[in-house]
Amino acid sequence: MGKPTGFMDYKRQELALRPPQERIKDWEEIKTSSLPHKEELQKQAARCMDCGIPFCHSGVMLGKALSGCPLHNLMPEFNDFVYQGLDHFAYARLNKTNNFPEFTSHVCPAPCEGACSASLAGSAVSIRNLEQYIIETAFAEGYVKPNKPAHRSGQKVAVIGSGPAGLACADQLNKAGHSVTVYERADRAGGLLMYGIPNMKLDKHLVERRIKLLEEAGVTFELNSEIGHKISSETLLKQFDAIALCTGSTVPRDLTIPGRELQGIHFAKDYLHSVTKSFLDSSLQDKKAVSAKGKDVIVIGGGDTGTDCVATAIRQGCRSVKQIEIMPCLPHSRTADNPWPEMPRVFKTDYGQEEAFELYHQDPRDYCIMSKEFIGKNGKVDKLRLCQIDWQKEAGRLIPVEIAGTEQIVSAQLVLLAMGFIGTETQLFDEFKFARSEANTIAANDNDYMTSIPGIFAAGDARRGQSLVVWAIAEGRGAAAAIDKYLTAVK
Structure with a gap:
């Protein structure tokens, strides 16, 4: 721990938002364009207590409530590196567990901060802001590189859906040396990151920047490619050694009251x-x-x-x-x-x-x-x-x-x-004929993410129901590990 009394010496500071009267006039990021000075961020990192048992990265369910980060990000470690001015090491540690800190630092509700021990004695460490500092500094300094594998396995995986779960799954499988093709029915990749979250909350150049990196690393994106229309499930099963379904929970809850048929x-x-x-x-x-x-x-x-x-x-x-x-x-x-x-x-x-x-x-x-x-x-x-x-x-x-x-x-x-979502679209069930859960999601267990059909896996909201972006990334990583294990056994 860099400064044992940091949480008492320094007050929590949030990243500044542009004034409401200014930002409502455009569609640009609501956050100010520049991060605070490095010295101020180091003070914020110094507030981390490096607890004997840190709960911030636990990522466990306590009853029905989440505690800590589902990605198990090592917050005390990257906070300490920021405090010491070792930004390259901070990025390396964050990159071990989080494929896309630029997304989570903008849209995650920060369950890590809810579990921060410093909040018991005052206010939590501003972990999400420190994540943003680490990843944006990493991009600015050229630390972020395409994750090109040294060797290819010769096996091919289709990832259906390019939201956070699909992108994380594709990234991990590509690192493992498998050839990955991501199918997206929209005209741009990113799923809810692209079209479900407004630009002022998550600037789309951040999504496009990451998609470009994945392409440079060898991931192929097929856009305007809805399964069952442009390409059939039979074709996918013939062409690929495994399939990952990361299509989200996209059936919105309706309000069936009189007058629902009206326009507007x-x-x-x-x-x-x-x-x-x-x-x-x-x-x-x-x-x-x-x-x-x-x-x-x-x-x-x-x-x-x-x-x-x-x-x-x-x-x-x-x-x-x-x-x-x-x-x-x-x-x-x-x-x-x-x-x-x-x-x-x-x-x-x-x-x-x-x-x-x-x-x-x-x-x-x-x-x-x-x-x-x-x-x-x-x-x-x-x-x-x-x-x-x-x-x-x-x-x-x-x-x-x-x-x-x-x-x-x-x-x-x-x-x-805007009343939430109630499950996965029925078209996938009709195409692949796999089992459906009671919650109208794709039935796949927590251990290997496999559906009732061998070689077909599911992750993200399509499997667990509507949830957080950070959960989707964690699910994508988990499914990728299971698929890699499956393909290794098959080979």
Whole structure:
């Protein structure tokens, strides 16, 4: 440990965000363009206590709650290297466990910080910010190189899906010497990293930079290649020695209430995809994006995707934006059933809500709200009937009960459904005929990631359901190890 009293000597410092009134005028990164001075980052790294038993990299489930990093990143070690000014060593240590720190340092909710021992005595070490410093310094100094294998095994693997799980799986298999082809149905690689997260939250040049590195290392990308359309499962099974299914959990939860057929009601993933594609294709000049301009926007769902919808609608020039959530507001501090080192389930204000408050002078979120009916005008949604609910326990389960006299009708010319995802698309099951889990995901065990069909593996959200980017990378790495073991045994 570089400085035993660092966590007492220095206060936690976050990377600065651009002022809301400035950043809502463009689609660039919400973070400032430059990292703090190296000396300041070294102070932040000095706050790491190098605990006797560090929980930050445990990556275990405590009941239903995650504790620490699923990638088992060695935070105390790379923090110490940053403190000592040994940036090359810090990158080498981070690169041992995390294929894409440039992604996690932008979009991961940092369960490592939730498990940081320093948070028991004050505030956690700013691990995510230090990750960003390490990887961006590594790129700037030329430490990051294509991972070209010394020898090729002669065996071929198809990876279906180019999200974080697919990219991590492809990277690991390529390092092991196998020839990897990644199939992506969209026109750009990256999956949710490319089209599921807005540019201001994850600049797409970061994704493109990593894709280029993978290509230089020998990974082949086949775009506009949906399985079952451009290429069949039979062809893949003939051409490849193993297949990794990393297609995500992409079936959105719907809201089947009266008026659902009206125009102007969109799934959040389709809305965000349309805006990002239009932004990348034409700087939004092709007018192909679903537009919130001049409209009253209602976002149904209180998670990160809902926040992204709020921020996107603001940049498009919406007249107003409201985010409603059927669940109660989270507490402002840990409760007894959410102790350290579990990932904290506490109230937070993210960038989208901060921007809405700046514009409209009030928090856009409202809790314990249930949608009852979409009301139309000329075939398009125009209003939304809502009511407040109370969560009551019945037969051991919590159920929402409408509170009498709370019904209201609010203006809404654009409604975005951001209520999460409920499984993997059925087309894959129809194509490959493998077993399905009770959660409507691909059934594959935790040990070897193999489906009910030998040689076909599954990883990421397609296997475990909707989860974090860091979990997807961990799953991709785990599946790659299992596939390499399988191919070695076959050979």
